[in-house]
Amino acid sequence: MNYIIRRVRIVGRHEVSEGDLLIENGRIAATGKVGRASGAKVISGAGLYALPGFVDIHVHGGTGLDLTCGRFDAKRKRFDASPAAYTEGFPRLMKHFARSGVTRVMLATIAAPMKELERALSRMADYIADPLNGRHGARLEGALIEGTFIKRPEQAGAQNPANFRAPDRRVFERLNRAARGHISYVNIVPEFGKAADDLTRDLAGLGVLVGAGHTACDADEVLRSVRNGTRVAIHFLNGPTGSSFKPFHGGNVVEAVLRSRKIYAELICDGWHVAPAYVRDVIERKGIGRIIVVTDAMFATGVQGVRSFTIMGNEGVPAPTGQYLQLKGSEQTLFGSVLTMSRAFSNVLNWLTQDMDGVWHARHRAWELDEALRAAARACATNAAHVTGMDRPAGSATLARDLGTIEPGRCADVVLAALKGKPGDWRIQVRQTFVEGRPVL
Numbered sequence: 277m278n279y280i281i282r283r284v285r286i287v288g289r290h291e292v293s294e295g296d297l298l299i300e301n302g303r304i305a306a307t308g309k310v311g312r313a314s315g316a317k318v319i320s321g322a323g324l325y326a327l328p329g330f331v332d333i334h335v336h337g338g339t340g341l342d343l344t345c346g347r348f349d350a351k352r353k354r355f356d357a358s359p360a361a362y363t364e365g366f367p368r369l370m371k372h373f374a375r376s377g378v379t380r381v382m383l384a385t386i387a388a389p390m391k392e393l394e395r396a397l398s399r400m401a402d403y404i405a406d407p408l409n410g411r412h413g414a415r416l417e418g419a420l421i422e423g424t425f426i427k428r429p430e431q432a433g434a435q436n437p438a439n440f441r442a443p444d445r446r447v448f449e450r451l452n453r454a455a456r457g458h459i460s461y462v463n464i465v466p467e468f469g470k471a472a473d474d475l476t477r478d479l480a481g482l483g484v485l486v487g488a489g490h491t492a493c494d495a496d497e498v499l500r501s502v503r504n505g506t507r508v509a510i511h512f513l514n515g516p517t518g519s520s521f522k523p524f525h526g527g528n529v530v531e532a533v534l535r536s537r538k539i540y541a542e543l544i545c546d547g548w549h550v551a552p553a554y555v556r557d558v559i560e561r562k563g564i565g566r567i568i569v570v571t572d573a574m575f576a577t578g579v580q581g582v583r584s585f586t587i588m589g590n591e592g593v594p595a596p597t598g599q600y601l602q603l604k605g606s607e608q609t610l611f612g613s614v615l616t617m618s619r620a621f622s623n624v625l626n627w628l629t630q631d632m633d634g635v636w637h638a639r640h641r642a643w644e645l646d647e648a649l650r651a652a653a654r655a656c657a658t659n660a661a662h663v664t665g666m667d668r669p670a671g672s673a674t675l676a677r678d679l680g681t682i683e684p685g686r687c688a689d690v691v692l693a694a695l696k697g698k699p700g701d702w703r704i705q706v707r708q709t710f711v712e713g714r715p716v717l
Contacts (some may be wrong), residue, residue: 278305279713280313284321285448287328287653289681292646297326299433299688302713303717306684321692324707327653328381328681330617331660332508333461333485334420334542334570336384338577339372341365341385342587344396346552349450350581357392362399367412370577374413374709374716376616377656379689380666380679381414382460384572387423387432387439388588390447394454401456413709413716417666418460421451422489422510425475427467431516434603434611436588443475444558459484460574465491466501473504480505485664487542488529492518495526495535502538507663508534511572512541512558514549514610514668534561540663543655544572545574545623548600552627557636559628563650568660569620574612587611596701616692617656622703624652630700657681688713 281297286307293415296310305313337603340348346357347365373381383400397419403409404416422435424447429437438589441447443464443702452459462479464472464486476486488501498506511517512533516524519530526532533539541558543550549572559567576594578583584604591604601611628648632640643651660668669678677689683687694707704717 278316280316281321283381284326286326299713324692327691328657330377330656331380333382335573337575341574344385368405370413376618377691377706378414384420384422387435397455418458420461422463425464426490433516443471461485465498466493476504490516495532498532508540512709542570547618556640557634567655569655571615577614625702
């Protein structure tokens with residue numbers, strides 16, 4: 277089925293303009309003034325915005341499903357890792373993502389024994405191979421190995437240090453065999469020295485995205501890892517991210533990431549993991565072109581009745597407000613979020629459209645709405661598509677789908693959304709999500 281969306285406000289890379297959007301054979305065929313198209317279904321876009329489909333490259337689960345542990349039973353307070361739990365859980369989870377405007381997703385693992393990781397990655401690979409992947413909702417593109425290659429227990433956050441391992445090509449290959457080649461993104465902390473350098477170079481050479489999080493190495497080590505191929509600071513400023521106000525070795529992780537133009541900064545924009553003032557500071561310092569908004573959402577997102585849970589020996593509870601998860605007995609240690617990408621987009625839009633005091637910058641001016649919309653779309657879609665290679669034509673990258681912007685010739689991953697509120701208090705409401713030109717809501 278082809279579609280014409282009439283009189284919609286198109287959030288493009290360089291401007292926001294009202295016009296028509298023609299989707300043919302899964303691609304954006306034309307924007308602007310579009311005449312008749314034989315056989316195309318006409319959709320009214322009056323009062324709506326067309327946004328590039330959001331790309332969440334760091335999320336653990338939702339609607340009760342966790343990639344590593346399986347489906348959570350709130351009554352028994354335990355996870356079910358049976359094949360049926362994943363078979364039933366993945367379609368529901370992908371639909372959940374599409375409701376918040378997500379069209380592509382990478383699911384993240386936590387630090388766990390190898391056999392449990394292999395089991396989970398194998399279940400993921402089964403779903404990726406299913407012809408219905410991308411038809412239930414968002415398309416599952418691959419895995420982020422987050423917790424395995426961390427070194428220091430004090431940088432663990434809610435990960436269990438008993439399951440940490442030194443970077444090793446053999447470990448990666450064992451996991452990637454289970455995932456049938458679908459490990460797309462790996463966290464490798466620079467503290468491991470040569471072992472980290474070697475694996476970073478190897479994976480970058482294979483086209484696997486490498487990030488660094490849960491790390492407190494010095495800035496010189498971070499920049500060395502960037503030269504080897506590290507491209508992302510994983511959940512930057514959240515929890516275990518090292519900083520130093522002394523001059524030795526160039527400072528620490530925060531100093532290196534803020535200075536380097538080669539490294540992107542993931543930001544969990546729920547307002548709890550990173551204070552809004554710091555989000556504005558990072559955007560000001562690095563520029564919106566180096567910001568990737570992620571949710572880091574956990575299985576409890578979209579689920580009622582979760583009072584407590586245990587993952588790999590660590591007990592977590594919802595925060596008193598219910599707006600995030602935390603390690604039991606340690607309110608400063610967050611256990612992932614319950615954030616959705618539509619809420620994250622709204623938050624970024626709100627923070628950009630109001631005057632705000634910063635921390636490193638004295639005062640941030642409010643942006644005009646159209647400027648803020650383009651920036652939020654870039655942070656929630658375009659930048660993640662670019663760093664993963666999803667914005668490149670088929671054949672040039674493992675994850676080639678040429679998406680991330682609304683332009684003729686691009687893949688038609690599109691979100692239609694209403695915008696309600698006022699500057700500083702905006703909220704988008706997703707009305708329709710298209711994955712490769714197919715409506716999935």
